[in-house]
Amino acid sequence: xIEAKSICFRYRKEWVIEEVSFRAEKGEFIGLxxxxxxxxxxxxxxxxxxxxPQKGEVLYDLTPLRRMKQKEIAKRIAVVAxxxxxxxxxxxxxxxxxxxxxxxxxxxxxxxxxxxIAERVMEWTKVLSxxxxxxxxxxxxxxxxxFIARALAQEPEVILLDEPTANLDIHHQxxxxxxxxxxxxxxxxxxxxxxxxxxxxSEFCDRLILLHQGRIYKTGDPHEVITKRNIERVYxxxxxxxxxxxxxMPRINLMKKGIQNKSLERD
Amino acid sequence: xxxxTRKKVVVxxxxxxxxxxxVILLSITIGSVRVPFFHSIKIVFQSVxxxxxxxxxxxxxxxxxxxxxxxxxxxxxGAGLSVSGATFQALLRNPLxxxxxxxxxxxxxxxxxxxILMGLSSPFATPLFSFAGALLxxxxxxxxxxxxxxxxxxxxxxxxxxxxxxxxxxIMFFISLSQKExxxxxxxxxxxxxxxxxxxxxxxxLPYILLSTFFLYLHSRQLNLILSGEENAVQLGxxxxxxxxxxxxxxxxxxxxxxxxxxxxxxxxxIIPHSVRLVFGTDHxxxxxxxxxxxxxxxxxxxxxxxxxxxxxxxxxxVITAAFGGPFFIYLLKTRKVIKTx
Numbered sequence: 343x344i345e346a347k348s349i350c351f352r353y354r355k356e357w358v359i360e361e362v363s364f365r366a367e368k369g370e371f372i373g374l375x376x377x378x379x380x381x382x383x384x385x386x387x388x389x390x391x392x393x394x395p396q397k398g399e400v401l402y403d404l405t406p407l408r409r410m411k412q413k414e415i416a417k418r419i420a421v422v423a424x425x426x427x428x429x430x431x432x433x434x435x436x437x438x439x440x441x442x443x444x445x446x447x448x449x450x451x452x453x454x455x456x457x458x459i460a461e462r463v464m465e466w467t468k469v470l471s472x473x474x475x476x477x478x479x480x481x482x483x484x485x486x487x488x489f490i491a492r493a494l495a496q497e498p499e500v501i502l503l504d505e506p507t508a509n510l511d512i513h514h515q516x517x518x519x520x521x522x523x524x525x526x527x528x529x530x531x532x533x534x535x536x537x538x539x540x541x542x543x544s545e546f547c548d549r550l551i552l553l554h555q556g557r558i559y560k561t562g563d564p565h566e567v568i569t570k571r572n573i574e575r576v577y578x579x580x581x582x583x584x585x586x587x588x589x590x591m592p593r594i595n596l597m598k599k600g601i602q603n604k605s606l607e608r609d
Numbered sequence: 610x611x612x613x614t615r616k617k618v619v620v621x622x623x624x625x626x627x628x629x630x631x632v633i634l635l636s637i638t639i640g641s642v643r644v645p646f647f648h649s650i651k652i653v654f655q656s657v658x659x660x661x662x663x664x665x666x667x668x669x670x671x672x673x674x675x676x677x678x679x680x681x682x683x684x685x686x687g688a689g690l691s692v693s694g695a696t697f698q699a700l701l702r703n704p705l706x707x708x709x710x711x712x713x714x715x716x717x718x719x720x721x722x723x724x725i726l727m728g729l730s731s732p733f734a735t736p737l738f739s740f741a742g743a744l745l746x747x748x749x750x751x752x753x754x755x756x757x758x759x760x761x762x763x764x765x766x767x768x769x770x771x772x773x774x775x776x777x778x779x780i781m782f783f784i785s786l787s788q789k790e791x792x793x794x795x796x797x798x799x800x801x802x803x804x805x806x807x808x809x810x811x812x813x814x815l816p817y818i819l820l821s822t823f824f825l826y827l828h829s830r831q832l833n834l835i836l837s838g839e840e841n842a843v844q845l846g847x848x849x850x851x852x853x854x855x856x857x858x859x860x861x862x863x864x865x866x867x868x869x870x871x872x873x874x875x876x877x878x879x880i881i882p883h884s885v886r887l888v889f890g891t892d893h894x895x896x897x898x899x900x901x902x903x904x905x906x907x908x909x910x911x912x913x914x915x916x917x918x919x920x921x922x923x924x925x926x927x928v929i930t931a932a933f934g935g936p937f938f939i940y941l942l943k944t945r946k947v948i949k950t951x
Contacts, residue, residue, distance in 0.1 A: 392843050416846030426838045429702050430891040435612055440834055444846035450830050450894055451615045474611060496845070 343368055344389060344419070344500055344532065349398035351388055358384050359395070360556045366534055368499070371526045373543035374536040375567075376553030377577050382536035383424075385553070386502050389534065390419045416444035419500045420493035424508065425485070431478040434488050438464055438473070441495025456495075463494035467521065483514035490521065501525070503535040507542060515539075519546050544568050544591045552576055568592040613892040621895065625902035629684070632906040636680050636913040637672060641920035644668045653677075679916075680909050682806040682814075683926070686871055687908025688901040689818040689863040691885075694878030695900045696825055696860040699832045699893065700853060701762045708864040708878035711765070712773025716746025717868035718799060719776050722783045725794050732807050735798070736869040743865030746772060751857065760853040800925035801874035803912050810870045817866035821859040822901060828852060829893035836891065876930040877908055880938045887941045907934070 344366045351359040359381045366372050374382045387393045389400060391407050400407040402418060420441070432440075441463075442456040452460075464470040467487045477485060486506060493501050503522070507515040523546055525531045537543045543550055544564040552560045552567050554576040560567050570583045573594060582595040638649040648665070652672045655661070693708035701710070708714070720742020724735045754760065754768035784795060797804075825832075831852050834842040842849050867874075881904040882896065889895050911929040918924060 387840075390844060392840055411846075412843060412848050413846035416844065421844040423840060423844065426841060428837060429704065430836060430886060432833070432837070432891055433611075436833075436892060439612065440845055443830070443834060446830065448827065450827070452612070457612070 343403055344534075345401040345404075346385075346389070347398050347401065349388060349395040349400065351384060351393060351395045358556050359388065361398075362553075362556070362558055363398075364551055364558065364561060366500070366532050368532055369526070369530045371523070371533045371546065371548045372535070373547035373550045374534065374553060375538075375540055375543050375550055376559075380553040380576075381556040382553055383504055386421070386423075386504050386534065386536055389502055390421050391415055413444045413447065416496060416498075418498055419502060420496040420498035421502045421504070422486070422489045422493050422506060423504045428478055431476045433474055433476050434469055434480070434491075435460065435464075435473040437477060437488055438469070438491045438495050441492040444496060459497070460491075460495050463491045466494065466525075467491040482509045483511075483518065486510065486514075486518055487521070490518075494525070498531070500532040500534065503533065503537075505536060505538060507537065507539055515542065522546070540568060540573070540594050544593065545586065545589060564592055568594065613890070613895045618895050618898060621889065622898045622902065625899055625906075629902050629906045629909075632909050633680055633684065636909050637676050639913055639917055640671065640676060641917060642667075642671055644671055678808050678811060679803050679806040679912065682811050682870060683803050683908045683912040684905035685811060685815060685818055686867045686874065687877055687881075688905040689814075689822070689867045690874065690878035690908075691881035691900040691904025692818075692822050692825060692897055693860040693863040693867070695882035695885075695893070695896055696832065696856050697878075698882055699836050700856050700860065701766050702836065702838070703762075703766065704883070705879075706766075707875075708860070708867070709873065709875070710773075711747075711750050711769030711861065712771075712776055713743045713746050713750075713769075713861050713864045714868050714873050715773045715776035715780065716749075717743035717865060718873060719779050719783070720745075721798055721869070721872070722780060722787075722795055725791055725798070726783060726787060730791075730794060732805050732810065736810060736813070740865055740869035743861075743868055746776065747858070747861040747865065751854075759850055760857065762853075765857070797925070798872040801872045801927045803871050803926060804916075804923060806871070814866040814870045818863050821863045821866075822897070824859050825856060826894075826897050828856060829897050832856065832893040833891070836893075873927070874908070874930060875927045876934050877904055877911075880930075880934045881907055884938055884941050 346362055346364050348361050348363050349359060350357055350361060362385060374385060376382055384393065388395055391412065394408060402410065407415065438460045439452050439456060442452055442459065446452065461470065464473055467490050469484065469487050469491050472480065472484065477488065480488065506518060510518060519542060522533060526533050535547065547564065549562065550564055550567040551558055552572060559576050560572050568583060570581060573581050573583065580597065582597060583592055584595065585591065586593045634650065637653055638644065638646045648668055649672055652669055656673055690708050694706070697706040697708060697710060698704060717739040721735050721739035724730055724738035750765065750769045750772055754765035756764055784792065787795060831842065831847050834845050834847050835849060835852060839849050882900050885896055885900045885903050889899050908930070911933065912926045915924045915926040915929045
């Protein structure tokens with residue numbers, strides 16, 4: 343269980359996260375949504391202590407994160423962040439094995455057990471077939487799966503995802519999220535996913551946290567959070583909210599300005 | 610699965626050590642004064658095995674007091690600069706980084722020039738002054754390059770480059786003040802010079818280079834992680850601030866020791882890590898030992914060419930490292946794909 347207790351954070355003068363409190367129970371799939379600059383990525387970074395909040399604290403199973411060693415955090419919380427640039431590219435197997443790092447400590451070489459774990463998670467994420475390829479030769483979807491494999495090699499209890507579906511086509515988006523959902527449902531992994539894609543968050547997450555200017559605007563299940571009123575307030579643009587006819591989850595529809603006006607007249 | 614294992618590192622290191630031994634033996638037998646091949650080999654093995662060294666006394670002096678110290682020193686410096694360069698490239702995440710990029714070498718040069726201008730120029734005082742100058746620079750760059758107690762690679766890089774330029778201005782100022790004889794010594798020093806190699810110099814810098822390399826090797830796996838960004842390393846549980854401090858200090862210590870022993874030898878610390886990376890991959894667990902061994906072989910070979918190519922005139926070794934290393938590196942770069950699949 344991971345819990346944020348009224349955390350506040352600022353890079354310089356202005357607070358970018360203010361009084362944010364929430365709790366992710368074991369096995370929950372939580373979506374962080376909100377417009378650009380609402381603090382989603384910053385909040386994720388605080389959750390694995392890349393950044394430390396100036397006020398409040400993050401607890402992991404009731405232990406304050408600031409009292410844990412970075413290595414201990416990495417054994418419990420894995421991160422799949424937005425793409426980084428690879429100066430000297432590594433191969434897939436090398437990257438997945440890096441996930442064993444928190445367990446190795448000062449040990450220089452991985453053991454046979456580490457290699458077995460790496461192979462196993464590469465099988466789950468279907469990257470085993472190109473494990474010898476260099477990361478810069480892969481497509482966006484393949485790269486994402488490699489980093490999920492790395493995260494799984496950490497044998498974590500929580501996975502933090504930052505915009506995991508950005509730059510993926512719809513096929514790969516669904517593939518990727520199905521994989522995450524399987525890990526969540528079958529292995530009990532807690533997932534916290536920051537996403538720009540409200541519909542994806544609505545479809546896959548148990549609970550959503552809608553951030554607005556560094557504060558929690560609304561939290562609850564997708565039906566409570568994704569309403570025309572909330573979305574229009576927070577994002578500042580007009581949308582039509584209906585339901586996915588099969589899953590029954592709320593769905594937003596974007597409209598160009600002229601159409602918006604017409605629909606408003608009809609209301 | 611092809612990954613870097615202890616076995617692979619050991620096997621490749623043994624192979625590269627054999628190559629190094631071959632280069633050393635070859636270099637011992639070549640020189641401006643001709644010592645017959647088998648005489649040289651005999652003298653080496655007799656002295657190594659502690660036997661009474663027979664044969665011509667001039668030949669003995671040339672081999673044991675001139676060539677061997679020089680070869681050992683150039684090997685040590687070549688290994689050190691390559692390890693230091695590879696580390697700086699990872700720490701600063703900049704492929705253009707080399708051991709001298711943060712101004713440590715300029716600090717060492719200022720120290721050495723001060724010793725020369727004060728008339729203290731000796732095989733003992735010059736390195737000492739140089740080492741002190743280099744260490745002061747290391748501390749100054751770290752002090753000014755930190756932000757809120759943290760090392761930011763780009764800030765460190767800028768600070769180092771700017772302090773380096775400031776020190777270069779000092780060097781030019783000193784050069785303009787110097788007399789003709791001093792000038793020659795200074796210029797030779799700035800171009801890198803092994804001709805004053807003494808066994809003492811080797812014993813003084815040996816512990817710095819060996820121990821620093823050892824400590825850097827202990828962190829070689831973490832260096833892999835920081836290469837793809839600090840956030841990445843934090844995600845994988847690395848205490849990055851500690852890692853950056855340690856690697857910065859040990860890599861700088863190697864540079865300081867190397868510079869103090871023989872002046873500024875360019876190119877080795879830039880090109881050897883890149884060449885080795887192209888052949889053996891990016892993993893620092895393999896990169897550091899292979900860069901050390903290849904760097905040692907390369908600088909020994911370069912220095913041997915420098916002292917024999919136009920004998921009795923000696924070329925600055927930097928001329929050779931750049932003239933031969935450059936084209937070879939371009940060749941590796943162009944055939945990279947082929948080499949990788951070997």
